[in-house]
Amino acid sequence: MKLRSFFTLLFALALVAAACGSDADTSASDGSTDESASADGSAADGGSSGGGDIFISGSSTVEPISVRVADAFTADRPEVNTAVEGPGTGDGFQKFCAGETDISDASRAIKESEAEDCAANGVEFVELKVGIDGIAVMSGPGNPLSCLSFADMYSLTSPEAEGFENWSDANELNLEVGGSGDLPDAPLTITAPGEESGTFASFIEIVLEDTLDERGQEITTRFDYQSSPNDNVIINNVSSDDSSFGWVGYAFAEEAGDSIKVFEISEEEGGECIAPTPATIADNSYPISRDLFIYVNKAKAAANPDLVDFVDFYMDYGLKTAVADAKYVPLDDAAMAETVSAWEGR
Amino acid sequence: MAIAIKPVGGLTPANIGESLRRKPDLKGALFQFVMLFSLSISIGVLVVLLYTVVSDAWPVLSTRLGDFVTGTLAPDAGRAGISQGLKGTFYLCVIVAIVAFPLGIAAAIYLEEYAPRTRLSSFIEVNIRNLAGVPSVVYGILGLAIFVNGWGISALTGGRSPLAGGLTLAALVLPVVIITTQEAIRAVPSALREAGFGVGATKWEVIKDHILPYAAPGILTGTLLSIARAAGEAAPLLLVGTITGFISNSPGWFDVRQVQDKFAAMPTIITSWAKQPEEGFRVENAAAAIVVLVAFVILLNSAAILLRNRFEAKRAG
Amino acid sequence: MTAAVKWDVSELQGSPHRRNRERWVKGVAFAAALTSVLISLLIIGSLLFEAVNFITNVDLSRLWDRGWFPRRGVFDLKTLIVATLWVTVIAMIVAAPLGMAAAVYMSEYATPRVRKILKPILEVLAGIPSVVLGFFALQFINPTLVRSWIDDANSSGNMISAGIGVGILTIPLIASISEDALAAVPNALREASAGIGARKLTTTVAIVIPAAVSGLVAAFIIATSRAIGETMVVFIAGGAAATALFAGSPVDQGLTMTAAMASVAAGSDEVVGSGEAFTSLFFVGALLFAITLCLNVIADRVVKRYRLEY
Structure with missing residues (x-):
């Protein structure tokens, strides 16, 4: 009877799920004291993005620029896994300094406290001015x-x-x-x-x-x-x-x-x-x-050639086209050259 | 003693037949009409809703439906598509099915067939009914605190991932699955059980060979409806966190590793588009995404309704 | 099979394998039933932990202030509660008469054939996701219905159109619970009423509806609880962004408790004084949980009482 085997399968799954469920129980009660640490910063937000992936977080103001760059980049390089989100500059730096993101969008320069955070976690970065709002x-x-x-x-x-x-x-x-x-x-x-x-x-x-x-x-x-x-x-x-x-x-x-x-x-x-x-x-x-920035994690760039390609592309298409498309004011030629040389001299 | 019949209200044996003949019941007809009218309003709303959505979506549906369904999130309204949302919602539904159905069916079996009449059992019953009434956004808090950020669990789910979202939605539909399964099991005639016990079957043998097959259509109906519900839920996913900005499409549909990765989902894409300033997103694309989502949900609902009607007819006949 | 077979008591207990399996199955099923309790505990735990954090860190005077500005540390609860009340009241004004009338028609008037067509239609309406109603409220209800009657209504969304949207969403719920309640009235009552010469209208209004009244009340309470907890319609069509000034009138934009939670969660750019914005989410969630739980418990009580009648 087919029905029977269907239900037998369901029950096998139920067993597994129940086992998972009780695991979840114990670890949750163990971890309740640590919750304050992880809850607001989503510090435990591991993500499983492997080597070639690019994850951008940070300012929702800069997000439209990065989205346009990522969109155009993906058209050329569909094999690279790219995601862009915009929870806010502060949230973005929190993740960036925990080493979870490759690039952090920012609608202001990084604060001293945030930079200290990065340093404490051994995250070195390069600051790139991309446009003006x-x-x-x-x-x-x-x-x-x-x-x-x-x-x-x-x-x-x-x-x-x-x-x-x-x-x-x-x-x-x-x-x-x-x-x-x-x-x-x-x-x-x-x-x-x-x-x-x-x-x-x-x-x-x-x-x-x-x-x-x-x-x-x-x-x-x-x-x-x-x-x-x-x-x-x-x-x-x-x-x-x-x-x-x-x-x-x-x-x-x-x-x-x-x-x-x-x-x-x-x-x-x-x-x-x-x-x-x-x-x-x-x-x-x-x-x-105000100036708009992206921050790139140096170590990740060194380890991930796709990320380097992406930022190279940002320096060209991003500064010249995406900034204007996203309705911000592009940098003038001198400032643009400065940004590009900051990236190349990283 | 003679019984004196007093004429009431001018009734006499001569005219009693006349007065029993009814005047047309105007009030009754009016009442019936009002009831029917109210019902038609609800149905009319459904028609207007579908019409509005389809006509708003028409510029997309008529020109680029294929590209829209296979396209990815993009900054230009004329190019944006929903394939990633479909994929995310597909994974959410699968996870809900894998987690919530076995758990829910097993729980319902316990409550209907095994549970002793103790305080604990009735507490579990009450608890399930209350869980069914908890607003979906509160389940989002559960998802955020436990499945996304929970100590130890976040490593398993990968943070803001289909796994975290799916577990959250599974928790959301679990009470509904339990309650509908309980109802289906309760509808099994007890003669079936007794016959099973009578030939020496154990409880589990009776359950798996007689009760579940008999209750299966009812259970399936409930589970289909829960999947439809899970597919359309947005509020918990807002808290769990989906991507609506940009996400590249590289992992294929059946690359299972993406259950731990960032993801997009239909309801949150619709929400984000409906709140955009640009008309191409706010009206046309949002409506087109709604058409796709609603088509999917109605398909599941109709399947559930058909299934139920067929088996009801069979049983009755 | 010969008479030489000897029976002893242990064989009458059946095979140990079967008995073991019984114990296992029962254990697994019990564990599954307990997960629902676990889920409740986890919900309450995750709500309370941060909610307590919020209430101990926030300046209490900020809970009664000009409006809801979570990222500026101003958390006026009355703004959210009044908006929630408006939306819920409007939703119930829409849904209660329509839903109950639909139930009365389906249960008392419709022939089985008509019922077979109407019920699935209502079920399809019940299955429409709430984001869709949000879109409908924003794109149709507000511009076409509300603003053609009320000039002052905010064009980017307001509590009336959100309320109507939520109302439409709860019609099928009210209809289905009410219909169950009406169907539970024994037919003997209807027949007795008809037997003493009452018309259909009299039977329905004076006999059936009063007999089902506790079920109808329960339907109303459960729908109210659902309307209070509805998020997406208000988030999309309520007109307010992440903040709201206190607004007493439903033609203004408003944030309900649920929409306030959604907008804190939906993320934004970092702003000065963002301190307790995140934990406020849990506090409002706890409040919402408590309110809907109370309503559901009340509805349960009402239903229990009405079950005892027959």
């Missing part, structure tokens, strides 16, 4: 202002601005932080990326952090604004209202064209106002931009 600050097309200073933005978006529903509400604070205090009387609605976004973090770090530190404030923005992970939603909301306020990655603002007004930015009140363009972002004269 500019942030455009914007409003509806009919907004009369043309230039905003860091002080203006602080008085509109810092935690101290919580509750401001009119641009002019911010004037008192604006004067305190070194602005001119002449923001217009118009309703203020803010749409911007939320805390889960790299653009949010960069905005705080570049525009707000120094003043927040000075004034003993928590390093964050005001909470009461509409956040969206979708850049098109942000652009839509901002463009529909001439006294709105928001910020997005530069490429999205450029694409939106005349439907929004992109502000020129001056770091100091009364300083030179600079509009974001690929040129001003690339030469760092536009103040709200």
